[in-house]
Amino acid sequence: MGVLKDTSNVLPPTPTKTPTKRRLQEDPNTPLPQEQSTPNKKICPSILSPEATPKKNVPSSLEIPVPASVYRQAKSLFQRGSAQNMKIDHLVGRHEEAQHLKQFFTEHLTANTSGSLYISGPPGTGKTAQLTRTLEFYRHPFRDDYLQMAGKTACVVNINCMIVQSPELIFQEIMGKLVKKVHFGKRQTCEHLGEYLRQGKCDAGHLLIVLDEMDALLTRDQQVLFDVFNLAKMAQSYPTQVIIVGIANALDFTDKFLPRLKRTGQNPKNLSFMPYTWEQIKQVVTHKLQQLPVQLFHPMAIQLCCKKASSLTGDLRKALDVCYKAVETVELEYNRNLSPFVDPPPLLLVSISHMARICASAFGTPSSSKLTALNMSQKMVLCCLTHCAANITIHEFYVTYRHIMSDRAEGVMGTLKKSEFLEVVSALEAMAVVNLSVRGKSAEMSNRQIKINVPHDELAKSVQGMGILMKLLH
Template structure:
């Protein structure tokens, strides 16, 4: 039994615990009531103590309020991402961007339109020589932009699976000969590109020609080399030994070389390599004629259809009007027939239309009468302006320039060199009329400095001047009263900017027009 003293002690302990619990509950109720009163009451000046105690809540609450709009932006971006779900990541939603990408020179089309006969010829040559391990040579000629390299690349893609199934390996080498400083550098370039692990001691590694003989003229090798030389006319030399050797290697029965040359000149083999016919080493010839109007229209429309297939558009109208495409095709076909130029014109016209649409959209957004409920998306094409004739004409005027620019583009290489010499003389002296003798010295020095074209004789130079005078009046000759023809004055009737515009697609002439060109004499007297 507990004593009276123990009972009293237990009672006092219990009373003390009840009092502590009651005080804690009252304090908790007061704190909760104060918090509720503070949230419901309007803002009032705080004492320093209250301000110190409420610094943390006052800082957190605005941050939480700002985080809410950010979450809305994330939701909107998520919806935009979900809207284009299923499309490739690299295909944009904008129809303008898709059209510009399809019209770029670097874009490989899904299929090439036209060139059926040329395609059959290259395919037959590939089957006859590459798949049969039979050496041979093919020379493809045609003006720039006629699809020579593109069609050959397409045939290679089509034959890739059949090449891989052969019992021997097919090693393809593509070289743009414009990248070579010297024509004889082609030997070392080929020796580096072709596999040479199994040659052994047959070739001296320092002798590129001997190494290539061991690689290409050994019928026991389980390898066939397909060498594609673009701009093969840059391998021309004084005695043409480089081209003769390559074509002769491809004609030998024990050779493991299939040679394909590509250049612009139609008569390259007949004019510069006449001995190939005598030695029965003449390559097979294939010429690409310039594109006609119908061909250019069909190719452009096919590219635009392919671009439109990647864009979910609300408008059924084509991005470029049919009349605008035909205008571009007729202009390009009458000038050069270069498909790349037609693609560039249409691409720039699309850029003009895109800029015009952006300006109109910004004006509509800034207008106070614009409805706030209408939301434009990148795929909205209801207000999208089509590329019309006005846009194409604006580009054509800048690309083709005046009639003088078109005339200069159709000149021969020697006549263009005379204009380049005249252009360089204007860099040192702004007088537009000089003596024929001074112009001849400048022309001769320009040819000697670049060592790319052999200068003509003095009498032939006077014939070039006469042709320039009759070709649209590019130059004008003074009176014949001078005792010597060298002292006769000649005046340039075109602007220097027009000369640069006319020659901008010819790298050799552009290098001659640069200020860094050497060997140009200064006008004296």
């Protein structure tokens, strides 16, 4: 009985449909085109439209929750070295400086002349970043190491002087980049570079040499720096003209260390990058945040960060680091509230309280981190400055410094020469550890007034355990 039930149930529709289709396809008299076109017209609209809707919905349901992706995107925007918008030739807030650079390059390229430019400004003011943007924007379309502007071409050699082992090796570094060579039979000097250019071996009308962190090339007699800038004068009779661009923090670098250039009429043009105002910092931060799909920062949180950064150093990088840390903090707080059993919570914004906490840790005691970064000579000069009056000039301070060193250092530490002393003072100013102001009509370095810019107790804490420094301080 069980066998009879199975055979009766198997016989219905499926076999009957399959043979019918086969017979229809094999029969030439059946009107195949009509039968296929009718179902196609009926099937296409009914099947395609419902399928299209789920196709759009499926990926969105599989995506990472919006808050997680927003936090990740925001952190990438505030990371140092993040991708920039290359559709314009200037950074946000640095349009005027970009115009100066463009004008300087255009003038020398079109007139086929040599020249030199010194770019100065405190750390974090966009000196290197803006120059890099200009070189990238006007880069030759087919040659990466070349600049194309106003129909003229220049070969670009870009060097960070901090990586050069000694100042005298800078010409070897330049030659190596020019001829794509690492090792030479003998050390390459300024004369070798001059001979290379004189023989017309460079395949461009101009050679543009960019020297970042140029103060790393300082020597006792400053001969290396003088030879570098003197290249622009030497090349005036060469087939290839030379453009020198130096970058450092000190505003009066060339006047202080290279007075010979002024005497010989070779003083480079100057372009100063001033510290960012809070409005400029806000403009940069807002420009970055506009790339997010939602608003992530409370407007007052942005303003708090920008005003704090501007009031202390005007360092844009510091403000961006604080924004990155704020996003990271909020992301951690958001992740702590996630649960696999409930829907993800709504986006958590960077509030004023979040930003206040981050700013307190980043800007609350800036002096301590600055003092930790100082070397021994800089700390010695700073300790001596604590014994001076508030309105003392740099020249008067140097006299006091020599007296204190001879009286308390007991021959353990040598006394800096005047040029070395001025270099240390300039570095302290760049790190905002001291303030320099002009006295009267004279703007000479020695006549400027110097004033310490860190609390005495923090300086004492930073030299604790260093016998000679404690003796100089107390």
